[in-house]
Amino acid sequence: MLSLTGVHTHIGQYHILQGVDLVLPHGELTVLLGRNGAGKTTTLRTIMGLWHASRGALVFDGSDITQTATADIACAGIAYVPENMGIFSDLTVHENLVLAARDGEPDKARLEWIFGFFPALKKFWNQAAGTLSGGQKQMLAIARAIVEPRKLLLVDEPTKGLAPAIIQSLITAFRELKAMETTILLVEQNFNFVRSLGDSVAVMDDGRIVHVGPMAELSENLDLQQKLLGLSLDTHQ
């Protein structure tokens, strides 16, 4: 679905990604782990074209998107949920979703499906998004990314600062998306959240991928956790 080969990204004078190699298989949920500043968000933003790779290649669905404009990458079927939610505060919930649907009103059946795990969005349908709570904003950010079927979802720390009940809604949403064979790249610190969801895991350090393997392997291997992350994943929450 998506492959990154030797991707380097510079932000100003800083050399953030230093040769990232990563393959996201179709229909799988890949979790990207790593300490703060390892380059996880930069990886997502580079895939999205918000920062262009200075070297290396990104191939999505058979097409080279290394220097493709962000808008074209989005139109090609990649949706991005940034860490800070990225909703449009002045627009209503409805308007945010219409904007994401791009071709007019979202499909009603799909909306009902989204309301199934994010009921608050239905309740606050005509309310300005800026007035929602943090959890509701996160629901809206994810709903916006999935309001139309997308080939690949890039999600940056969706559970950050959320209440457990809302995290459970997110788990349901991601499970259903997986069942629909949506490819997902998830940056997350909450290991309990991703343990049951992830098919594979990639660990980043200093702008490089230092480990790629099945989630089950890392989840069960304490030595590997210690080696890769410097701590047991059970405490990495």
Added chain:
Amino acid sequence: MMLSRMFSGDFPRSRFLALMLLVAFAGLTLAPFLFPGARALNVAATICVFIVLVASYDLLLGYTGIVSFAHTMFYGIGAYGVGLSLYSVGPTWGAVFMGLTIALILSLVLALVIGLFSLRVKAIFYAMITLAVASAFAVLASQLSDFTGGEDGRTFGVPEVLRPGFRLIDAEVFGTAINGKLITYYLVFFSALALFLLLLRVVNSPFGRVLQAIRENDFRAEALGYRTVVYRTLANCLSAVTATLAGALMALWLRYTGPQTTLSLTIMMDILLIVVIGGMGTLYGAAIGSALFILAQNYLQALMRQASEGLAAVPVLANLFHPDRWLLWLGVLFVLSVYYFPSGIVGKLRGRK
């Protein structure tokens, strides 16, 4: 249903605002009959033109987040286009439409070029570029005096039906002569109303929503698949074309065009002030702001004269309200309105922060 369609579903959402808009609408509709006299009618026509001019600027600043100083240039192109055409060809409708067409094409091309070349840069640089282009255009209009009339501008004739001497009917209606001046006023009024409702439709369309998204965060809008440069350029073109039409209306009303009435930086500052006072990102703000601003500009001095005469016995106050200080008080009123209505009058009335 019909009202909803007319207002594009964007109602005032405040009773007091609705009342203010209703008063303004009624006042402008019946101005020739309610406020007889050349000055009052001139104020009403100026309000109509400024509503369109400011609303078109609000499409840029309030809805798209673009700071431009070239708006008066497009306004001037409209006024000069119609004015110079009537001056050169003669007072015919053909000349009006020819001048208007040339002006619209010139504005569209300029807006497109400025937009495509400049909207990729940061906001402050874009503002500086538009300021430079607008200044260059004003200098050009002043220097090409053989063609434009230079600093004196051009006075020209208008088609017969718009001339004050023309009488549609001999009888007076409510004491008002149905003459060319009245017809010109209603031409300005209905054109302004149509353009305002059109802009209201634009900002409440899917296109308008994308503009608002771009204003809030252009990267996020890009990440949703919208080419922000294209949308910004389209907004720039639409805004420029509307300002050009406003300029053409002003030229027809004044039967004169010159740098001071269309191209001056003072008008640009007035537009900015009106947008801020009325409320950015609310087209109704352009209507309320224009009405209050133009009224204050024209009648504050007279009000102060009355106040000063009434307070003649109180030396300090009489001096403070001396009509010569009207600009000082206008400034104080602006400072107070920005302080108490940071989101503009309409923003405040709609219950925003």
